[in-house]
Amino acid sequence: MATVKEFSVEEKLASLITLQKIESKLDEIKILKGELPMEVSDLEDEVQGLHARQNRIEEEINGIQEFINTKKNAITEADALIQKYEKQSANVKNSREFEAINKEIEMQQLEMKLAEKHIRDANEEVADKARLLEAAKKQIANKENTLKHKKEELDKIIASTEKEETAFSTSSNAAREKVDPRLLHSYDRIRKNYRNGLAVVPVLRDACGGCYNAIPPQRQSEIRQHKKIIVCENCGRILVDSDLNDSVEV
Incomplete structure (x- = not known):
C-alpha cells in the first residue's frame, strides 16, 4: 500500500505563499481592468433599453399615423355623402324629405369637423x-459612442494581459492542488474578507504585512521556526517570515 507523503509546515507555508503570489498577480490584472468590464456591461444594457424605447416610440407614431389616415378616409367618405345628398336635395318632393336630407348633410359636416x-x-x-x-x-x-471607447479601452487591456492572465490562471489551479485542503479553505475565507486579497503576508519591520499591527519578538521567533501555522491576532491573516516569503518566486 502506497504511503501518502506528509508535508512539513514549511512546505505547506511555501505552497500557500506561491498561491498568494500567483493570485496577487491576477488581482493586479483585474485592478488594471478596473471597473471597465462592469461599465461596458451596464452601457450595453442601457443601449439595449434605449433601442427598445426608440422602437416603442416609432410603433406609437405609426399607430397614430394609421389613426390619422382612418380619419382622413372618414372625411373623404363624409364629403362624398354630402355631395350625394346635395344632388338629392334638388329632386325632393316635399319639405319632410328636404329636412331629412339637410339633417344628413349636417350630420356628415359634424363628422368631418x-x-x-x-x-x-x-x-x-x-x-x-x-x-x-x-x-x-x-x-x-452618445451612449454608443461612449460604449465604443470603453470597449476599445478594455480590448486593449485584454489584448495586452490575456497571455499573462491565462498563464497565471493555469498556475493558480496547479498551485491550489498542492495546498493542504484545510489550509486552502482558510486561505480562501481570509482572502474574501479583504479587498486587496491578501491572506498570506510576511512580517515586515516587526509588524504584520497586512494590517501593520506590531508582532511581539517571541511571536516572530515562532513564525521563523516554521513549526506551526500562525495567524495575526489583529486581522487573522496567515503570517510568514520575510526570508521564506522572499525565497518563493513566481
Whole structure:
C-alpha cells in the first residue's frame, strides 16, 4: 500500500505563499481592468433599453399615423355623402324629405369637423412623439459612442494581459492542488474578507504585512521556526517570515 507523503509546515507555508503570489498577480490584472468590464456591461444594457424605447416610440407614431389616415378616409367618405345628398336635395318632393336630407348633410359636416379635430390632436401628439424620438436617438448615439471607447479601452487591456492572465490562471489551479485542503479553505475565507486579497503576508519591520499591527519578538521567533501555522491576532491573516516569503518566486 502506497504511503501518502506528509508535508512539513514549511512546505505547506511555501505552497500557500506561491498561491498568494500567483493570485496577487491576477488581482493586479483585474485592478488594471478596473471597473471597465462592469461599465461596458451596464452601457450595453442601457443601449439595449434605449433601442427598445426608440422602437416603442416609432410603433406609437405609426399607430397614430394609421389613426390619422382612418380619419382622413372618414372625411373623404363624409364629403362624398354630402355631395350625394346635395344632388338629392334638388329632386325632393316635399319639405319632410328636404329636412331629412339637410339633417344628413349636417350630420356628415359634424363628422368631418370631429375628424378634423381628431387629426389636429393626433398631429400634435405625433410632433411630441417625434421630439421624444429625436432625443432618444441622440441619447443612443452618445451612449454608443461612449460604449465604443470603453470597449476599445478594455480590448486593449485584454489584448495586452490575456497571455499573462491565462498563464497565471493555469498556475493558480496547479498551485491550489498542492495546498493542504484545510489550509486552502482558510486561505480562501481570509482572502474574501479583504479587498486587496491578501491572506498570506510576511512580517515586515516587526509588524504584520497586512494590517501593520506590531508582532511581539517571541511571536516572530515562532513564525521563523516554521513549526506551526500562525495567524495575526489583529486581522487573522496567515503570517510568514520575510526570508521564506522572499525565497518563493513566481
